[in-house]
Amino acid sequence: MATVSPCWNYTLHLPHDPRAPGIARGTLRLILAAHEMPEFTTTAELVAAELLANSHSHTKGPYALRLRSAEPGRLRVAVWDTDPHVPPGFSNAAAPAPPPDAEHGRGLPLVRACADAWGASVLRGLGVQRSGKLLWAECGGGARAW
Secondary structure, three states: OOOOOOOEEEEEEEOOOOOHHHHHHHHHHHHHHHOOOHHHHHHHHHHHHHHHHHHHHHOOOOEEEEEEEOOOOEEEEEEEEOOOOOOHHHOOOOOOOOOOOOOOOOHHHHHHHHOOEEEEEEEOOOOOOOOEEEEEEEEEOOOOOO
């Protein structure tokens, strides 16, 4: 008899605190272990770390980590924050490469390289509980080394 894996999602709301990204990464590892998805842990943690670090560094308000598995063998890592501005490294347009001695600017291209799909949603207007943006990256457990 075939086993059907139900969809699931978790959202962890985080304060603007320097410990929050580490707590979120620990939570991510726990969730993936509970759902028996260890093949996703390394890259999902990298993706989450980059998105969480951007939210912590470039916003003043709270942010949230969302993990979602809508179908077997696929995982979406998303981070919401209060700033509606989508960073150039995450838009569909190619962002210029940072200079070799730059201390910043490599994280979001790295997220894009690890993902099968990625995107951004700007949240504002009627019916939206919280404004800001949601950046997400999605991968499957197949060919890519998650």
